Amino acid sequence: GAGVSQSPSNKVTEKGKDVELRCDPISGHTALYWYRQSLGQGLEFLIYFQGNSAPDKSGLPSDRFSAERTGGSVSTLTIQRTQQEDSAVYLCASSREGNTEAFFGQGTRLTVV
């Protein structure tokens, strides 16, 4: 597709379950970012991938959060043992390279019940 694609668009999960969120960036974009948007915290950076470099994980809030990017393309954000405070919209973005404008997906709305 032409834009950043995220799936699922909505996810409801029970507290304590693991979830996987997927991001398919724009073809040819080397940089990929994950952000979280919640009412209380606003927009927060989570993790950044650039080519084959080690990812910048400085924004991950706890060790329950992890992400990988396979083949320099698709990325998966995994949240283990979900908590209610994990409820938020998770946004993925990609850019041609770091420090250029980022294009965002529609987001995944995660609700932990």
Added chain:
Amino acid sequence: AQKITQTQPGMFVQEKEAVTLDCTYDTSDPSYGLFWYKQPSSGEMIFLIYQGSYDQQNATEGRYSLNFQKARKSANLVISASQLGDSAMYFCAMSFYNQGGKLIFGQGTELSVKP
């Protein structure tokens, strides 16, 4: 500390008028970029405009212009000739050249355009 501040939680503007959305930032790093994004109720973040810290001219993109005052550390967004479709949340954001482009966002300003 690196921080973006948007002091206007909500703004109203009459259709066809111009509006300025405020953004100030705090950093001691000389190499950075400033961005504005629009987020309609559909949730998607739409890139509007970019200003580099070394750019001499203010950035413009159609009806959007960025009023960059480096000494005052401000990067206000000006929307000319407002349209009903401009009603949305607007976020100011900053990135640093040595940090790969990850964005720090402000709290956002909700703009409502009145007919």
